[in-house]
Amino acid sequence: MTTTDTPTLARLGRLMVDNPLIPLTLILLALVAALAILNPAILSMFWVGNTLKIAIPLAMLAACQTLTMLTGGIDLSVGTAATIAAYVTATATPLIGAPGAIGIAMACALAIGVVNGIGIAFARVHPLIMTLGTGLIATGCLLVYQRSVISTGTIYPDVLVWLGTGRTWGLPNGLFLFIPFAALILWAQRRTGFGRLLYAIGSNETAARLSGVRVWQVHLALYSLSGVIAGLSGLLYLGMVKTASLSLALPLDLPSVAAAVIGGTSIFGGRGGYGGTILGALILTVLATMLTLLQMPEGGRRILYGAIILAVTALYIRLTDRS
């Protein structure tokens, strides 16, 4: 087990692979410290609340990536699903009231997930290409829908606004949705059969199949669930920003992948978990604050996100190869 060159580095690497929460927490603290040096006035209870508020929709979308990445997949339609859920809710509420609108919105998000699931489970299309394609089709559907409801105006349901912008004891109300959600995902990934099936398929799909796992059922359920989670985060995001635009949650697509990758979930499946992803989302949010302070343009941010994904994945490959 001992390596000949730099055993401490190898041990540190193994520690990071086995237990990504420790280095991630350190990175988060270091970033906050750097932020404090850059602008000491920024650190306050209000800032903490604000950071949490911004990180919650990102962390929820990153849950879709974490779960799909555990099986070796990815879901690039989450931004579109979230946007559609938000837009439908905002425009259908004046017509049929908030509960009906939210119901329809979630049904749309579920439909996207089901289509993804069908393509991936039965036709065995690579998840990346399948979800990209559904995202494209769904965007087209949204444009058609937008033309038919252009005159209705928008109303944001009070529940969502309360969840998105309200605060209780200085902390955002979004936590009322997020904490049970995160607890459920964390419990499901470790303690339920479904969670273990995800890890099993991600580690070795053939072995899982030979052990009697019906892989297509898991894929179908997984991508449907991913659609639902994306819809839910879209609703929360709508309450937070209170504008129904056609590209509402699309900018979150890429950071959601980055958050899961930073959080230690392997993009090849079988390794990782949601705990790291939450920290990853927080790290990205703090990093975004810092980049705004440094006045980094949008292009620079995208380059940085891409570089982070590539560097972290390459690092994990190196570390796991050695052990």
Add this chain to the structure above:
Amino acid sequence: MMRLLQLNAWTAGLAALLVLLLLATKLIQPDFGGSGLDSLARSALPFALATVGMAVVVIAGGIDLSVAAMMAVASVTAAVLMDGASDGQAVFAVIAVLLVGLAMGTLNGALIVVTRVPDIVVTLAMLFVWQGVALLILNAPGGGAAPWLRALAVGGVTIPGLPPALTDWLPRGVVFLAVVVALVWLPVRRSKLGLMLYAIGSDPQAAFRSGVPVGLVRVAAYALCGLFAALGGLTVTMATGIGEPIPGPYLLASVAAVVLGGVVLGGGRGTILGPILAVFILRIVRLDLTLLSVDPNVAAIVEGLIMVAVVMFGAVLATRGRKA
């Protein structure tokens, strides 16, 4: 021999389908003629070049998700360099853009070979990086294009000495595409490199044991893809006269056209002609939908559905092939 026949049968089938679709277009729109063909060729040009680039990489057993983003980089680079430049300077701008494309593709390939991260992940990450680079170069659509460059792809062909009526129906876009592909791809295909591209696509291990430098050939495949992406980006700027920093819908379209064109996802089989024919088929379907006065957004949905269906069909075929 049998397989060669089969592949040619697929391409011939595509060509027949293309002719049928052209006839259908003529039925829908009786005065469809030279100008219609011209606009069709112009709109298909970026798609065709992206597809050729994608096809080269897929034949070599990879995939390049960053092709649309590289086109955006090339488009804005061309527009910025040519903005206000004279005709002579524009020539250098074109050369610079092609070099940038080669460099981008080489970087993609080198990262895949050096980091040993799977191509799909690397090019996904690079997709974001190139998007960012394009935005850094040009924040909003703008810049300019040299007029002679626009003339290369717009309008009908005129050959001195022949009556214009004889050659006018042939769009310059098609000629441009044919010349570019003939200049770049045919020499590669005929050389050792072409054989090695097919070799690493069909079985990298066997290729390695036969002495093929697998890593270098893979880098070359991505470099070629980058070059074609740069040409594609150049045609975007050519067609519109401005640079477009937001990548167009070329990624999924190119994958769909590659699959429809008979190149197997997984590598080693297929031609370049098939995917090019497939691009024109997909564009004519789009054109027909427009001529039938279908809402453009609905047409986009139909187009997306066709592409996803084609990719799903291709994936089913690939799975069958693996099992057999």
